[in-house]
Amino acid sequence: MATVGIDVGGTKLSSVLRDHGNVLFPLLRPAPIGSYDDLLLAIEDTVAGYRADHPIEAVGVCVAAWMSADRELVRRSANLGWDDKPLRTDLAHRLELPVTVANDADAAAWGGYLDIGRPTGNLVALTLGTDVGGAVIIDGRLITGTHGVAGELGHLVIDPAGPRCVCGTHGCLATYASGTAMLRRARALASESPGQFPMLLSGTSSHDITGLDIARAATDGIEGPLLLAEAATAIARASALISRVIDHSTLLLAGGASSIGAPLVHAVKSALTDTELIGPVHPMPNILLVSDPDFAGARGAADFAARLLV
Numbered sequence: 001m002a003t004v005g006i007d008v009g010g011t012k013l014s015s016v017l018r019d020h021g022n023v024l025f026p027l028l029r030p031a032p033i034g035s036y037d038d039l040l041l042a043i044e045d046t047v048a049g050y051r052a053d054h055p056i057e058a059v060g061v062c063v064a065a066w067m068s069a070d071r072e073l074v075r076r077s078a079n080l081g082w083d084d085k086p087l088r089t090d091l092a093h094r095l096e097l098p099v100t101v102a103n104d105a106d107a108a109a110w111g112g113y114l115d116i117g118r119p120t121g122n123l124v125a126l127t128l129g130t131d132v133g134g135a136v137i138i139d140g141r142l143i144t145g146t147h148g149v150a151g152e153l154g155h156l157v158i159d160p161a162g163p164r165c166v167c168g169t170h171g172c173l174a175t176y177a178s179g180t181a182m183l184r185r186a187r188a189l190a191s192e193s194p195g196q197f198p199m200l201l202s203g204t205s206s207h208d209i210t211g212l213d214i215a216r217a218a219t220d221g222i223e224g225p226l227l228l229a230e231a232a233t234a235i236a237r238a239s240a241l242i243s244r245v246i247d248h249s250t251l252l253l254a255g256g257a258s259s260i261g262a263p264l265v266h267a268v269k270s271a272l273t274d275t276e277l278i279g280p281v282h283p284m285p286n287i288l289l290v291s292d293p294d295f296a297g298a299r300g301a302a303d304f305a306a307r308l309l310v
């Protein structure tokens with residue numbers, strides 16, 4: 001039983017083949033910048049590439065978008081710039097295959113959940129990318145909610161007096177813990193106190209710092225705790241708030257910024273220890289990372305597609 005999973009991001013399109021439970025042939029290509037039809041063509045082309053050598057039976061696609069509860073309509077996709085599109089039906093018609101469409105954070109959480117061996121207990125996932133996405137898995141089931149938008153954890157308000165968020169409110173988790181926010185914070189810190197960030201600034205100016213510079217400085221430099229404190233504190237507060245409802249045992253970090261790796265996990269653990277909301281009934285969750293953030297969404301989407309066939 002072979003399926004294809006495709007994760008449509010703002011700048012890249014990642015895909016995998018899933019064959020009898022094995023995830024194979026990961027592929028990254030630039031996402032089409034343009035119309036909805038351009039995206040349909042790019043997906044069609046990606047599937048055709050796999051189909052040349054494998055009998056594909058279903059396709060799973062995930063997008064950064066608000067979906068309708070039945071997953072038939074992409075209600076709103078700010079990154080991709082189009083609204084109210086019947087993506088599932090359009091793809092099924094073009095590909096002449098069963099197709100399922102999911103939210104990208106849901107798919108990345110599911111791919112990560114499979115990746116870490118389906119831990120028992122409840123799981124909360126945060127995808128730390130351009131935005132912060134979220135997902136909740138309870139007793140092995142992904143919770144999508146009454147209206148299809150459960151798990152939008154990136155826009156939990158951490159501090160109502162915090163910076164304005166793209167969603168219109170202030171102090172959302174995303175304003176502190178997205179990759180964009182981490183980059184902005186690192187540039188500001190390095191600009192204010194360059195002497196404290198020797199690794200971060202080696203070979204570059206504060207204005208030109210990239211996500212890779214942050215990851216390298218957090219891993220090999222002395223700057224990790226300072227660089228990651230704000231994001232880690234926000235993640236810890238969000239986890240503590242969510243635990244009041246979900247009582248999760250695993251906090252899974254996915255998305256591009258999760259590739260910072262162990263220093264980020266350490267910073268979140270440290271912040272959780274200091275978070276006042278944590279009490280004896282809500283012990284610290286096990287904090288885990290997806291092994292390959294670029295392909296967690298595609299992997300999850302390919303598994304969703306396989307479920308169409310059983």
Ligand SMILES: [Zn+2]
Binds near residue numbers: 154166168169172
């Ligand atoms: Zn927000």
